[in-house]
Amino acid sequence: MTASSTLLAVEGVRKLFPLGRGGVLDRLRGRRVPLLHAVDGVDFRIGAGESVGLVGESGCGKSTLVRLITRTLDPTEGAIRFDGEDLARIPARQFASAPQRPGIQMVFQDPTDSLNPRHTSRDAIAEPLRRLAGLSGRALAERVEEAAAQVQLPEALLGRYPHQLSGGQKARVGIARAIALRPRLLVLDEPTAALDVSVQAVILHLLADLKTRLGMSYLFVSHDLDVVRLLCDRVLVMYLGRIVEEGPAGELFALPRHPYTRALLSAIPGQAGAGAQRIRLEGDPVSPVDPDPKRCRFLGRCPEGEAACASASPVLLECGPGHRAACLRLPPPGGAG
Amino acid sequence: MDNRVATLDATSDASRPSALAAALRHARYVLGENPVTAAAFALFGAFLIAAVAGPWLAPFDPLATDAARALQPPSSTHWFGTDQLGRDIFSRVLVATSLDFGMAFAAVALSFGLGCGLGALAGYYGGWTDRLVSRLSDTIMAFPLFVLAMAIVAALGNSVANIIYATAIINLPFYIRVARAEVNVRRNAGYVEAARLAGNGELRVLACHIFPNILPPVMVQISLNMGWAILNAAGLSFIGLGVRPPQPEWGIMVAEGGSYMISGEWWVSFFPGAVLMLAVFCFNLLGDGLRDLIDPRRRT
Ligand SMILES: Nc1ncnc2c1ncn2[C@@H]1O[C@H](COP(=O)(O)OP(=O)(O)O)[C@@H](O)[C@H]1O
Numbered sequence: 004m005t006a007s008s009t010l011l012a013v014e015g016v017r018k019l020f021p022l023g024r025g026g027v028l029d030r031l032r033g034r035r036v037p038l039l040h041a042v043d044g045v046d047f048r049i050g051a052g053e054s055v056g057l058v059g060e061s062g063c064g065k066s067t068l069v070r071l072i073t074r075t076l077d078p079t080e081g082a083i084r085f086d087g088e089d090l091a092r093i094p095a096r097q098f099a100s101a102p103q104r105p106g107i108q109m110v111f112q113d114p115t116d117s118l119n120p121r122h123t124s125r126d127a128i129a130e131p132l133r134r135l136a137g138l139s140g141r142a143l144a145e146r147v148e149e150a151a152a153q154v155q156l157p158e159a160l161l162g163r164y165p166h167q168l169s170g171g172q173k174a175r176v177g178i179a180r181a182i183a184l185r186p187r188l189l190v191l192d193e194p195t196a197a198l199d200v201s202v203q204a205v206i207l208h209l210l211a212d213l214k215t216r217l218g219m220s221y222l223f224v225s226h227d228l229d230v231v232r233l234l235c236d237r238v239l240v241m242y243l244g245r246i247v248e249e250g251p252a253g254e255l256f257a258l259p260r261h262p263y264t265r266a267l268l269s270a271i272p273g274q275a276g277a278g279a280q281r282i283r284l285e286g287d288p289v290s291p292v293d294p295d296p297k298r299c300r301f302l303g304r305c306p307e308g309e310a311a312c313a314s315a316s317p318v319l320l321e322c323g324p325g326h327r328a329a330c331l332r333l334p335p336p337g338g339a340g
Numbered sequence: 341m342d343n344r345v346a347t348l349d350a351t352s353d354a355s356r357p358s359a360l361a362a363a364l365r366h367a368r369y370v371l372g373e374n375p376v377t378a379a380a381f382a383l384f385g386a387f388l389i390a391a392v393a394g395p396w397l398a399p400f401d402p403l404a405t406d407a408a409r410a411l412q413p414p415s416s417t418h419w420f421g422t423d424q425l426g427r428d429i430f431s432r433v434l435v436a437t438s439l440d441f442g443m444a445f446a447a448v449a450l451s452f453g454l455g456c457g458l459g460a461l462a463g464y465y466g467g468w469t470d471r472l473v474s475r476l477s478d479t480i481m482a483f484p485l486f487v488l489a490m491a492i493v494a495a496l497g498n499s500v501a502n503i504i505y506a507t508a509i510i511n512l513p514f515y516i517r518v519a520r521a522e523v524n525v526r527r528n529a530g531y532v533e534a535a536r537l538a539g540n541g542e543l544r545v546l547a548c549h550i551f552p553n554i555l556p557p558v559m560v561q562i563s564l565n566m567g568w569a570i571l572n573a574a575g576l577s578f579i580g581l582g583v584r585p586p587q588p589e590w591g592i593m594v595a596e597g598g599s600y601m602i603s604g605e606w607w608v609s610f611f612p613g614a615v616l617m618l619a620v621f622c623f624n625l626l627g628d629g630l631r632d633l634i635d636p637r638r639r640t
């Protein structure tokens with residue numbers, strides 16, 4: 004792939020949350036604390052200027068992966084290479100002063116929750132510029148106003164507090180704050196999920212527009228596949244802490260290889276082509292707590308599961324140019340496509 | 341009509357006012373909306389004046405005895421009457437304000453600073469910091485608080501400073517608990533994460549982004565606590581700890597007048613007690629008012 008211009012490389016990243024502390028007695032008896040596998044061995048790359056979508060149902064670990072990449076959470080293992088340097092070596096608590104901090108910024112899911120109620124829009128947008136670019140006075144004000152203009156936030160709203168702004172305006176403030184530093188990677192965690200439908204489209208167009216104008220790379224998390232198709236070059240499909248399929252957006256939507264991806268796509272109303280009827284996933288996902296490593300996690304809900312799936316965990320295999328899927332039922336690579 | 345237009349103009353002109361002007365406008369709005377709060381603030385102002393200027397405002401020397409005028413009922417000369425040594429009770433109550441308020445303020449400031457600091461750290465970092473701080477707070481709470489205060493004063497020595505320390509220590513758990521809970525619900529808020537992404541270190545996130553947001557609920561707590569701190573300091577004096585007799589102090593005055601209650605000279609205890617009650621009442625009302633003043637969501 005575009006290895007020469009790789010901006011972010013996530014390699015074998017896992018995040019296991021211990022459930023409970025485990026009492027002294029348990030530890031003496033050598034009993035292990037149960038572990039929740041929120042992110043369980045994830046590999047992918049994002050090229051410079053590329054926008055990558057991350058989709059999957061809620062609870063599959065998208066936000067946890069985002070927090071690992073934005074370095075507010077420490078991975079249990081694995082490397083997060085940004086521009087070739089492994090950021091996972093820097094503890095999250097110290098990352099605020101790392102030289103890479105301005106390079107990775109984020110737009111949050113809930114625009115209300117992500118703005119400090121005691122800060123005006125101006126304060127919110129100025130904060131990263133002041134702390135990370137060392138700006139102040141006139142230069143700071145200019146950069147704040149520039150960022151506000153880029154997200155089409157009227158200057159008159161800069162003096163307002165979050166409770167005096169509408170949802171769409173708050174979303175713009177959140178975006179302005181994230182792009183003010185001109186980051187190389189912008190991570191967006193369901194940036195429109197909390198907005199009214201009418202506002203969603205406007206914000207999405209703004210984001211698409213910003214991407215082309217500012218040349219940032221996007222990691223765009225969403226459970227809305229239509230949005231991902233509109234905005235992303237490449238798509239990652241996540242299921243219970245793992246990437247189960249990845250590929251160029253066009254190809255992945257036209258020719259999904261993993262049964263989970265097919266089920267997701269069939270759930271889009273008015274899905275053209277395919278003519279396939281809606282695939283309903285039966286039952287609940289298996290528990291993310293200490294899952295069996297020798298068993299496909301999708302088994303039980305998978306419409307195509309077979310006996311072999313219970314004794315081997317699939318890995319991502321090439322199934323087309325830049326297209327990989329993790330399913331045992333795929334023909335082996337090199338075989339007739 | 342003209343008047344209204346002018347007001348409208350004034351508000352639109354003031355759309356980019358100085359922070360002070362905005363704060364004053366907001367204060368006037370909150371007080372105008374809520375007469376009870378306004379009354380509490382007025383009362384608080386009166387107490388402050390008495391505390392600062394008491395010795396100059398007092399019509400008589402609070403320490404001057406006059407056997408000929410002992411135990412006189414309230415009159416136009418002696419508004420609150422005189423005590424068993426002929427001292428003017430009004431002057432004594434007035435002058436005592438600074439000592440009673442001073443003790444309570446100092447105690448509350450100490451427990452606010454220490455308690456909020458510890459509570460915020462416990463709520464933010466969790467883990468063993470939290471366990472340590474919570475155990476400290478539980479240990480204090482395990483005692484009957486007033487008895488604990490008595491024991492502290494008895495152990496440290498009988499002085500005004502030690503009354504302040506004792507009052508501060510027994511109030512510590514309230515501040516720890518409030519700050520811990522308020523920080524805990526905010527530590528994973530989106531704006532806190534955003535502050536980290538903006539390059540704020542952990543302590544800066546806590547001090548500059550979380551702490552200002554927990555001030556409204558803590559402010560209410562401070563105000564409620566102020567009344568209880570005054571009561572506590574006066575209570576310790578009432579049982580004879582800390583403040584020594586000739587010194588005017590509400591608690592001592594109530595104690596000294598107690599024996600005259602039965603013989604009919606009710607005013608000796610009544611007036612210091614009533615003023616003490618009024619002070620506690622005032623702080624309780626003030627709590628809600630302060631929250632409205634400080635909360636930006638109420639700012640229009
Ligand atoms: N701090 C945490 N402690 C324990 N479990 C967590 C924590 N954060 C997330 N999880 C768990 O990790 C899983 C993935 O959560 P999340 O990343 O928020 O999913 P998504 O964003 O895809 O909805 C969920 O099962 C969630 O309960």
Ligand SMILES: [Mg+2]
Nearest residue numbers: 065066067192
């Ligand atoms: Mg999420």
